[in-house]
Amino acid sequence: xxxxxxxxxxxxxxxxxxxxxxxxxxxxxxxxxxxxxxxxxxxxxx
Amino acid sequence: xxxxxxxxxxxxxxxxxxxxxxxxxxxxxxxxxxxxxxxxxxxxxxxxxxxxxxxxxxxxxxxxxxxxxxxxxxxxxxxxxxxxxxxxxxxxxxxxxxxxxxxxxxxxxxxxxxxxxxxxxxxxxxxxxxxxxxxxxxxxxxxxxxxxxxxxxxxxxxxxxxxxxxxxxxxxxxxxxxxxxxxxxxxxxxxxxxxxxxxxxxxxxxxxxxxxxxxxxxxxxxxxxxxxxxxxxxxxxxxxxxxxxxxxxxxxxxxxxxxxxxxxxxxxxxxxxxxxxxxxxxxxxxxxxxxxxxxxxxxxxxxxxxxxxxxxxxxxxxxxxxxxxxxxxxxxxxxxxxxxxxxxxxxxxxxxxxxxxxxxxxxxxxxxxxxxxxxxxxxxxxxxxxxxxxxxxxxxxxxxxxxxxxxxxxxxxxxxxxxxxxxxxxxxxxxxxxxxxxxxxxxxxxxxxxxxxxxxxxxxxxxxxxxxxxxxxxxxxxxxxxxxxxxxxxxxxxxxxxxxxxxxxxxxxxxxxxxxxxxxxxxxxxxxxxxxxxxxxxxxxxxxxxxxxxxxxxxxxxxxxxxxxxxx
Numbered sequence: 001x002x003x004x005x006x007x008x009x010x011x012x013x014x015x016x017x018x019x020x021x022x023x024x025x026x027x028x029x030x031x032x033x034x035x036x037x038x039x040x041x042x043x044x045x046x
Numbered sequence: 047x048x049x050x051x052x053x054x055x056x057x058x059x060x061x062x063x064x065x066x067x068x069x070x071x072x073x074x075x076x077x078x079x080x081x082x083x084x085x086x087x088x089x090x091x092x093x094x095x096x097x098x099x100x101x102x103x104x105x106x107x108x109x110x111x112x113x114x115x116x117x118x119x120x121x122x123x124x125x126x127x128x129x130x131x132x133x134x135x136x137x138x139x140x141x142x143x144x145x146x147x148x149x150x151x152x153x154x155x156x157x158x159x160x161x162x163x164x165x166x167x168x169x170x171x172x173x174x175x176x177x178x179x180x181x182x183x184x185x186x187x188x189x190x191x192x193x194x195x196x197x198x199x200x201x202x203x204x205x206x207x208x209x210x211x212x213x214x215x216x217x218x219x220x221x222x223x224x225x226x227x228x229x230x231x232x233x234x235x236x237x238x239x240x241x242x243x244x245x246x247x248x249x250x251x252x253x254x255x256x257x258x259x260x261x262x263x264x265x266x267x268x269x270x271x272x273x274x275x276x277x278x279x280x281x282x283x284x285x286x287x288x289x290x291x292x293x294x295x296x297x298x299x300x301x302x303x304x305x306x307x308x309x310x311x312x313x314x315x316x317x318x319x320x321x322x323x324x325x326x327x328x329x330x331x332x333x334x335x336x337x338x339x340x341x342x343x344x345x346x347x348x349x350x351x352x353x354x355x356x357x358x359x360x361x362x363x364x365x366x367x368x369x370x371x372x373x374x375x376x377x378x379x380x381x382x383x384x385x386x387x388x389x390x391x392x393x394x395x396x397x398x399x400x401x402x403x404x405x406x407x408x409x410x411x412x413x414x415x416x417x418x419x420x421x422x423x424x425x426x427x428x429x430x431x432x433x434x435x436x437x438x439x440x441x442x443x444x445x446x447x448x449x450x451x452x453x454x455x456x457x458x459x460x461x462x463x464x465x466x467x468x469x470x471x472x473x474x475x476x477x478x479x480x481x482x483x484x485x486x487x488x489x490x491x492x493x494x495x496x497x498x499x500x501x502x503x504x505x506x507x508x509x510x511x512x513x514x515x516x517x518x519x520x521x522x523x524x525x526x527x528x529x530x531x532x533x534x535x536x537x538x539x540x541x542x543x544x545x546x547x548x549x550x551x552x553x554x555x556x557x558x559x560x561x562x563x564x565x566x567x568x569x570x571x572x573x574x575x576x577x578x579x580x581x582x583x584x585x586x587x588x589x590x591x592x593x594x595x596x597x598x599x600x601x602x603x604x605x606x607x608x609x610x611x612x613x614x
Contacts, residue, residue: 012311020314024131027321031127034325035279038120038266045259 047192047455054456058229059463063206066222070214076499079215080147080479082306090220091316094303094472095294096324097223100230102184102466103439105331110351110438112335113342116263118277120328125287129294130321134314136550137295142310147483148476149301149546156549157557159488164564165545166484168538169298170477174510175534177473178517184466185518188459190354191443197519203463204515207470211478212508216306219471226464231327233461234334236454237446241337244449246344253390254340260389260405261343261412263336266329289586292543299469299476338445343386345449349375350422351440355433364429371425375418382411474514478507533582537575540589541568547590548597555597559604563597 014023077083086094111119146152150169154162185199210218242251249257258264268278275281294300294317307313349372350356359368389404423435446458482503487494494502545564548555555563571589574580580588 012309014311014315020134023315023318024134027127027131027318030322031124031325034329035124035267038329039269041259041264042266042268045262045264 048452050452051456051459054453055459055463058457058460059206059467062222062225062229062464062467063210065225066210066218067213069221070210070218074500075496076482076503078217079500079503080302080483082215082217082220084306085217085308086220086306086312086316087308088312088315088319090224091304091307091313092319092323093227094220094223094306095300095316095320096327097227097230097465097468098299098303098472099293099324099469100227100327100465101180101469102462105230105234105462105465106184106187106443107439108328108331109335109338109442110440112263112332113339113441114438116265117329117332117336118265118268120266120325120332121268121277121279121282122286123325123328124279124282125284126290126324127321128283128287129290130317132291133295134317138304138310138313138317140550141301141305142313146305148298148480149296150298150480150484153545153549154488157545157560161545161557161561161564162484163489164561165296165542166480168542168568169480170485172535172538173297173299173473173477174513175517177470177477177510177514178521180466180470180473181514182518182521184462186521187439187443188462190352191440191447200515200518203466203470204511204518207467207474208508208511211471211474212504212511215503215507216302216475216479219468219475220303220306222471223468226468229457229464230461230468231330233457234330237450237458238330238334238337240450240454241334241341245341248387249340249344249390253393254337256390256393257340257343257386258336261339261409263339292539292546292586292590296542296546297476298480299472302476302479303472335442338442341445341449344383346376346379348444349419350426351437351444352434353440353444355426355430355437358433359426359429362429364425367425368422368429371418371422375415375422378411378415378418382408382415385411470514474507474511477510478503481506481510533575536582536585537571537589538568540571540586540591541593543586544590544593544597547594552594552598555601556604559597559600560593562600563593563595566596567592 014020017023017026108119141149141152144152144155146155148166150162150166153165181200181203185196185203188194189196189199210222214221242254245254255264268275269280270278271280272278304313304316307316348356356368359365385404385408389401389408392398392400392404423437426433426435443462446455450458482499486502486506487499491498491502541564544567545560548560548563567589570592571585574588575582575585
């Protein structure tokens with residue numbers, strides 16, 4: 001199968017980031033921050 | 047219900063339906079009807095994806111779950127953001143490049159027609175039943191609580207959805223879902239503020255959080271690995287990922303939402319928006335449930351939340367036993383309330399020893415209250431054997447009806463109706479599209495005009511809507527039908543996911559091996575279902591594993607593979 005670069009439609013850049021990898025890391029980073037905050041909340045009453 | 051509540055409820059619903067019909071009138075071709083003319087911006091795609099997943103049961107059951115079990119259910123969604131990233135990288139570019147209308151079209155491109163048709167039919171069977179339940183599940187709760195006619199409630203929800211889904215297609219579904227999501231989230235935020243306001247004057251939000259925390263309701267995350275524990279970090283991050291990949295990647299009711307995006311980028315951003323917001327959204331809904339739990343620590347809750355069943359029991363010979371348990375429940379509640387006030391006082395005075403003592407006392411009384419509720423449920427089974435003893439679905443709606451001010455009751459009911467309508471609309475839209483594109487256009491009438499397929503698509507969407515209403519209307523005739531539909535879904539979902547995993551990630555496997563593996567895998571799952579007592583959720587995993595494993599073995603036996611269609 002072809003890669004993203006083969007289609008002009010798929011070359012559109014994401015907002016705020018230079019590449020899609022930045023957007024993906026934002027989503028994963030957001031999840032990690034949420035889990036950390038949940039951990040703090042849980043442990044404060046354990 | 048007051049006149050003001052009825053005006054708010056029906057005003058909101060009719061506005062959304064009218065808006066959907068008006069804004070999307072004049073669909074001229076099949077592409078604009080089924081793919082919304084590929085005109086949706088990322089926020090519309092994202093809201094549409096979120097609204098499709100958020101059914102009425104999300105807003106009825108989830109707060110009740112937090113009331114009963116705390117916030118640990120949020121861990122179930124930990125795998126979802128990762129799934130959104132995987133789908134954005136792999137699935138979306140392929141679907142766009144092939145310009146597909148449905149997910150199953152991709153299977154013909156990768157394998158062949160028979161594999162596509164098999165997957166489409168498996169989807170139609172499970173989702174066709176699911177649409178009926180999406181209508182029935184909130185109807186049964188609303189009709190019980192509000193004393194509405196169940197059949198009429200089913201018909202009202204179904205007909206309202208049919209009006210704008212048949213008329214405006216995918217664009218109407220996406221446009222109305224923006225309003226529906228605004229109502230849903232706005233309603234839940236307002237609900238949180240109202241509950242805080244309804245707490246006794248001496249109880250601050252900080253006190254409420256402390257009460258919830260000290261009574262084990264802020265147990266958000268648990269890193270202990272335990273296979274018997276349904277919700278922990280590990281089950282969420284693995285099982286949740288697996289489930290989200292299959293639901294968002296292969297279920298047409300979701301695939302159709304992001305295929306309506308203006309471009310690959312807009313669709314990706316829509317899915318990533320879901321990845322960013324889904325966990326906080328579920329946290330909010332669960333937190334509302336926790337606030338309801340705190341509220342009922344200071345105001346006496348009913349011993350059983352389903353009032354209709356309570357009335358039925360009171361007309362039986364078990365009434366005296368029920369009354370005795372109610373009195374025990376009340377005495378325990380009052381003792382616990384005193385203990386809670388003392389606990390808060392100790393916390394404010396920083397008196398650790400007294401705080402720990404009161405905490406233990408309160409939690410002991412909570413246990414006793416739970417035991418009384420369990421006895422009450424056993425009594426329900428004896429007095430009314432056909433009654434459902436699980437009353438957590440009734441906790442939030444009972445609280446809203448009893449304690450919310452006029453007008454806001456109508457708004458919260460509009461939240462539940464909006465959720466029911468948004469998920470049903472996506473299901474009907476997907477059922478209509480799959481029937482038209484994957485079966486009618488591909489195998490029955492191949493040479494029709496664009497107008498012909500547009501009409502066929504509308505009629506098939508209408509037909510599925512009618513089937514859903516009929517299914518919802520007769521649902522009460524079967525015992526535990528919701529579980530039955532979940533079982534049917536689990537029986538078919540594994541096979542569908544297995545086919546898609548082969549298609550996307552295992553290029554070694556070709557069409558015949560995939561098809562035979564799917565048929566053997568599906569037959570084996572059905573056989574196991576009838577001959578063993580394996581828990582039905584396992585069939586998702588077994589079905590998927592069988593399809594992938596058998597396909598790999600068959601392909602090896604059949605010999606070296608030729609290049610797949612998309613590699614040519």
